[in-house]
Amino acid sequence: MYAKFVTFLTLGARFGFLVPRSTSNDLEMSMFVVETSPVGTILRCTLGISVNCTRLQIKAPFARSVVYDPVHDHVYWTFSEFINRIRSSGENYEHKWFKFDSKPSVVAIDHSSRLLFVLSSSRSSSLRSVSLQTRHQTELPAPSPRLWGLAVDALMKNIFLAEATRVIMMRYDGSARQKLLDISANYFVAMAYDPEGQRLYYNLWTMRVFGSVNIHTRNSTVYSLSNQYPSVTIYEGVLYMTDFNEREKVFKMSRKGKLISDMPCDGSKSGFARIAVFRKYGCSPGWFGRTCSLACGQCLEGSACDHEYGYCTQGCDVGWTGRTCKAESKVRSHDSGTTSTPRSQGHPWLTQG
Structure with missing residues (x-):
């Protein structure tokens, strides 16, 4: 449920139907x-x-x-x-x-x-x-x-x-x-x-x-x-x-x-x-940056991203990769010849080629 909520926040920021609240962030x-x-x-x-x-x-x-x-x-x-x-x-x-x-x-x-x-x-x-x-x-x-x-x-x-x-x-x-x-x-x-x-x-x-x-x-x-x-x-x-x-x-x-x-x-x-x-940051879950106006990517199981840079420190959810988990990723299975979307644990960008 929490993961769906964070996804909703991310999509809201991406398509403009949800405006982030930055009032909780101390900008000083x-x-x-x-x-x-x-x-x-x-x-x-x-x-x-x-x-x-x-x-x-x-x-x-x-x-x-x-x-x-x-x-x-x-x-x-x-x-x-x-x-x-x-x-x-x-x-x-x-x-x-x-x-x-x-x-x-x-x-x-x-x-x-x-x-x-x-x-x-x-x-x-x-x-x-x-x-x-x-x-x-x-x-x-x-x-x-x-x-x-x-x-x-x-x-x-x-x-x-x-x-x-x-x-x-x-x-x-x-x-x-x-x-x-x-x-x-x-x-x-x-x-x-x-x-x-x-x-x-x-x-x-x-x-x-x-x-x-x-x-x-x-x-x-x-x-x-x-x-x-x-x-x-x-x-x-x-x-x-x-x-x-x-x-x-x-x-x-x-x-x-x-x-x-x-x-x-x-x-x-x-x-x-x-x-x-x-x-002293105070962003709501799913947001980061100086004014809390930047949306986190698809972090693992809805985990919080880094408050300053937006990096997903615990890795990416299924089908996503990159430091901020905003790039879609597909890996082809050699056995079946089909594509799958693996769960990225830890730091998936370490093995990116």
């Missing part, structure tokens, strides 16, 4: 700033022409990384050997939500799988996943004793890791390791993955190199040789970055590394900042 773009300093300032900001920030009455000295979970509206960040979390409204603060036996330096999130990925780079690197539901942690195979950067592709279930001499890509279980890029790193590497452009953006701290690499062709592009960006994140096709030498600003850049604007941020200059940019 937000940003959380955690400051890597002894002060440990936490800022909750709104993004417009300028950045308007409110200092939260909490401290997290030497916070290192921050991510947002749109499913339950939590912001997570690292602090000493802990991970803290809070609602995007600044309420319901949970100090020391999770404790590690080493200090986590980078976190990345796959909200569809309900997983936090945590990289610790103190003496020897460790890589773990933490369930957002049960808080159970799993040790993952670390390909090198020294790792400097982490990012994830939540759609295709890949992890990106920066080693001392290369950036690699591997599956969540550590299999299918591939080298993407040769680098030279002996300190933190900021990384962010763009699922639409299928490019990994990176900044090599000590080399001051800002660039990207296409994960399929391995073609790399260098945009800048003079900046130290401790934080690189991409949201709605725009790069948001902080600069070690201009700590009072947040920089917006295009996918091609061109500066769009710099926005003043009223944070402390005692430390540099890491940021998470997001909107």
Whole structure:
């Protein structure tokens, strides 16, 4: 019954007899700033022409990384050997939500799988996943004793890791390791993955190199040789970055590394900042996008699609394929000579030829 309802919504959007309701969606773009300093300032900001920030009455000295979970509206960040979390409204603060036996330096999130990925780079690197539901942690195979950067592709279930001499890509279980890029790193590497452009953006701290690499062709592009960006994140096709030498600003850049604007941020200059940019989505089932005006495709058994990109994270219903499950698919049976419409489980586009 639910699947039929979602199909009705999809057809209604396609043929115009049903207008989506977007009133439940908060269109305001937000940003959380955690400051890597002894002060440990936490800022909750709104993004417009300028950045308007409110200092939260909490401290997290030497916070290192921050991510947002749109499913339950939590912001997570690292602090000493802990991970803290809070609602995007600044309420319901949970100090020391999770404790590690080493200090986590980078976190990345796959909200569809309900997983936090945590990289610790103190003496020897460790890589773990933490369930957002049960808080159970799993040790993952670390390909090198020294790792400097982490990012994830939540759609295709890949992890990106920066080693001392290369950036690699591997599956969540550590299999299918591939080298993407040769680098030279002996300190933190900021990384962010763009699922639409299928490019990994990176900044090599000590080399001051800002660039990207296409994960399929391995073609790399260098945009800048003079900046130290401790934080690189991409949201709605725009790069948001902080600069070690201009700590009072947040920089917006295009996918091609061109500066769009710099926005003043009223944070402390005692430390540099890491940021998470997001909107608090509230789309009804079957819709996605900034204004909830885009219809999901034929997701498996009426499951919800990704709120931002519309990808069907659980796969497609019978007879549909593609990342958004909007393309019809037929497979010919060699035995009977007839055509059939198979159910696409998991990620059907992985096997598309």
